[in-house]
Structures are given as structure tokens and as C-alpha cells.
Amino acid sequence: MTPPAAPKAPPRLFDRDLLVRRRDRAAPHFDEYSFLKDLVSSDLVDRLDDTARTFRAGLELGGHDGGVSEQLKGGAKVAAMTLTDPSPAMVARARERGLDAAVADEENLGFEAASFDLVVSALSLHWVNDLPGALIQVRRVLEPDGLFLGALFGAGTLAELRASLIEAETEIMGGLAPRLSPLPALADMAALMQRAGFALPVVDRESVVVRYDSVFGLLADLKGMGERAAFASGMGQPLPRRVLMRMAELYAQNFSDPDGRVRATFEIVYLSGWAPAPSQPKPLKPGSAKVSLADAVRRQGESDQQA
Numbered sequence: 385m386t387p388p389a390a391p392k393a394p395p396r397l398f399d400r401d402l403l404v405r406r407r408d409r410a411a412p413h414f415d416e417y418s419f420l421k422d423l424v425s426s427d428l429v430d431r432l433d434d435t436a437r438t439f440r441a442g443l444e445l446g447g448h449d450g451g452v453s454e455q456l457k458g459g460a461k462v463a464a465m466t467l468t469d470p471s472p473a474m475v476a477r478a479r480e481r482g483l484d485a486a487v488a489d490e491e492n493l494g495f496e497a498a499s500f501d502l503v504v505s506a507l508s509l510h511w512v513n514d515l516p517g518a519l520i521q522v523r524r525v526l527e528p529d530g531l532f533l534g535a536l537f538g539a540g541t542l543a544e545l546r547a548s549l550i551e552a553e554t555e556i557m558g559g560l561a562p563r564l565s566p567l568p569a570l571a572d573m574a575a576l577m578q579r580a581g582f583a584l585p586v587v588d589r590e591s592v593v594v595r596y597d598s599v600f601g602l603l604a605d606l607k608g609m610g611e612r613a614a615f616a617s618g619m620g621q622p623l624p625r626r627v628l629m630r631m632a633e634l635y636a637q638n639f640s641d642p643d644g645r646v647r648a649t650f651e652i653v654y655l656s657g658w659a660p661a662p663s664q665p666k667p668l669k670p671g672s673a674k675v676s677l678a679d680a681v682r683r684q685g686e687s688d689q690q691a
Contacts, residue, residue, distance in 0.1 A: 396513050396616045397566065400470065400489065403511055403614040407448070407471035410610035414449055414477065417608030420592065424506045424535045424652055425451030427590075431533055431656065432461060432504070439502040443468065443525065445534075446490050446508025448610075450478040457483065462502060469508075471610075490518050498527035503534075507652075510536040510567055511614070519580035529661035532582065533654075538589055539569040540651030544639040545602065545631075552631040561621040565613055573653050582657025583664050589653045595645045599635040602648045 410417070429452060439462045444453045447467040456462050467478050468488035478485035488494060490505075490512050503522050512518045522532050542564060549563050568576070570589050577585035596602050606612055639646050658664060 398511055398513055399614050399616045400491065400511075400513070403610075404470050404472075406612060406614060407469070407610040408473040410608055411449065411471060411473035411477050413608060414474070414610070417605055418448070418451065420594075420609070420650060421448060421451050421507050423592065425455060427652075427654070428452055428504055428506055428533050428535060429455045431654070432456075432502075432531075435531065437531070439463065439531070441500045442466070442502035442504065443495070443500045445493075445503055445505040445522065446470070446511075447478065447485070447506070448474050448508070450481055450483045450485065452504050452506055453478070453483050453485075454481060466500075490521075493521045493525055495525045497524050498530075499525050501527050501530040503530070503532045505534040505536075507535060507537065509534060510565065515568065516576050516579055519576055519582075523581050523657075523659055526659035528659055529663060530659040531656070532658070533656050535652050535654050536573075537567050538573070538651040538653035539567045540589075540591065540649060541567055543649055544635060544647060545599065548599070548631045548635040548638065549627075551634050552627050556627050556630055557624070562615055563613060563623065565615075567651075568653065570653060573655060577655060577657050580657075581660065583660045585655070585657040587653065587655055589651055592650045592652060594648045594650065595641065596648060597645060599632050599646055599648075602646075 438460065442453075442456070442462040442465045444450065444465055444467040447453060447469050448471075449469075450467045453465040453467045456465055465484065467475070467483050467485040468490075469475050469478070469485070470487065470489045472487050475485045475487050490508060491514060503526055505522075509515060509518060522534075526532060546564055550560060553560055553563075570587060574585065574587040577587060594602070594605075596605075635646055641647065
């Protein structure tokens with residue numbers, strides 16, 4: 385009998401070393417460009433405050449210089465936070481802010497199973513090559529009934545820039561090269577949370593629109609955030625200047641407001657889920673309902689007629 389084939393490794397889309405170098409370069413001035421990270425970090429803290437639980441040990445995964453940990457420091461919600469990021473320069477900045485921080489890669493978490501009862505991640509997981517595997521690792525380091533809260537850029541992010549680049553490069557070069565990272569859609573993330581084994585998963589999204597004098601302001605912000613494309617070797621190609629300038633023209637033509645400023649959309653996909661535990665509520669088994677949906681609808685109709 386032929387043995388089953390080994391599962392294929394996920395495609396390596398991103399050069400993690402290049403990502404680290406870009407975060408290292410962004411680190412000294414990151415606070416000048418961290419407005420999206422700060423916004424999302426605040427949203428995650430608000431969502432955490434909506435839970436009735438308090439937590440003994442939290443992990444901020446891919447935390448850059450520590451947006452979530454900084455807001456939770458000294459509060460009553462989480463007794464202790466540990467921040468990780470693959471960039472040594474970002475970790476150094478986090479330590480300068482008095483945070484417990486260590487260099488670690490989201491693709492290879494070196495923590496023991498059930499080390500934390502809370503994991504948070506703000507705008508970092510869209511850079512991992514194996515997102516299903518990363519989510520499984522997150523669940524592994526959570527103790528039973530531990531909570532994961534995450535946020536990453538979704539498929540609608542930079543739709544204006546994508547459209548302008550595609551049109552400009554097709555017009556001038558007659559073809560396309562990878563320019564912007566592929567990003568997951570809402571339905572993709574819902575499926576991945578279930579596949580990773582989280583209980584009670586919830587996935588939703590919000591859009592943030594930022595306005596600029598020109599597309600070049602957007603490009604400067606992406607560089608300052610450390611969010612420029614970091615494709616694996618052989619995938620990306622240099623962007624010809626004439627394509628860049630044509631893209632800027634198309635962007636201004638198609639995505640300008642009446643005052644001449646241009647729009648850039650960032651779609652944020654929020655994730656939450658719990659490590660499974662016996663005490664959690666379980667869905668009913670199919671066919672175990674005591675009242676049928678048809679009976680419920682009929683009774684509601686009778687009630688409406690009597691009112």
C-alpha cells in the first residue's frame with residue numbers, strides 16, 4: 385500500500401527577514417505613523433473591557449512597540465502582559481516604555497502549551513505565511529477557556545491603490561506583477577477560526593478611511609508603518625517610475641473628494657474566540673430542539689392577529 389502523501393507546506397508568500405528589516409527601520413519613528421495601530425489597539429482594549437473576566441497572564445503577539453500592552457499596563461483587567469515582535473528594534477522600543485518584551489516570531493511561538501489565558505494581536509497576523517498554523521499555535525498557548533482577540537488587515541484594504549496599480553501596469557506594461565499583499569476576506573477568517581479549533585468564534589470588520597493630499601502621502605505612511613510589501617524572493621519586481629506616476633494620476637482621477645484630497649480605505653477584520661473548555665456552552669445537537677421553527681412562526685403569527 386502506498387503511504388499517504390505528506391501534507392504540502394503552505395506557500396511562502398512573504399520574506400519574514402525582509403519584514404523584520406523594514407520594521408527595524410520603521411521603529412525609531414514609528415509613533416509618527418502608528419495612528420492605525422493605536423486605533424485598533426484601543427478597539428481591542430474596549431472589546432476586552434466588555435468581557436466579565438479578568439486575566440492573569442496576557443500575550444501581545446506581533447505587538448510592534450506595544451500598543452495594547454501600554455494601554456493595559458497598571459490596570460485591573462490583566463495582571464501581567466508579555467509582548468513579542470520579530471523586530472529587535474521594535475522590542476527595544478517596547479522595553480524603553482517599561483513593557484515586558486521579547487523577540488519572537490508569530491510563525492513559531494516558543495511558549496509552552498497553556499501558558500496564557502489571554503492572547504491579543506493588533507495588525508500583525510496578515511504577514512504570516514501560514515495563517516491557519518499561526519491561529520492553531522495561538523490556541524495551543526492558551527489555557528482552557530482562555531481568550532484570543534485579534535485584528536488584521538482584510539481584503540478591502542487599499543482597494544483604491546490596488547485598482548490604480550492594476551490599471552496603470554496593465555496599460556503600460558501589458559501585464560501584472562505582485563505589488564500589494566493578498567489579504568483574507570471576512571468569510572476566510574471565520575472559516576479559519578473554526579478550523580483552528582476556537583470555541584464561540586466571532587469575526588467582524590470595520591472600515592477606516594484616511595485622506596491624503598496625494599497618493600504619495602499614503603505611500604510614505606505605509607513605509608513609516610513598516611507595511612510595505614515584503615514578498616518572498618522571486619515574487620516581487622521593482623515598480624517602474626512611469627507606472628508609479630501613471631498610478632498617481634489614475635488615483636487622483638478616480639478617488640478624489642471635491643476638495644482634491646484622495647481617499648485610502650483600510651478594512652480591519654476583528655477576531656475573537658475561546659480555547660475550548662468543558663464549562664463553555666455547547667450548541668444543541670441537530671434534531672434536539674423542543675419546538676420547531678414552523679411552530680414558533682405560527683404562534684407568533686397568531687399572537688400578532690390577537691394583538
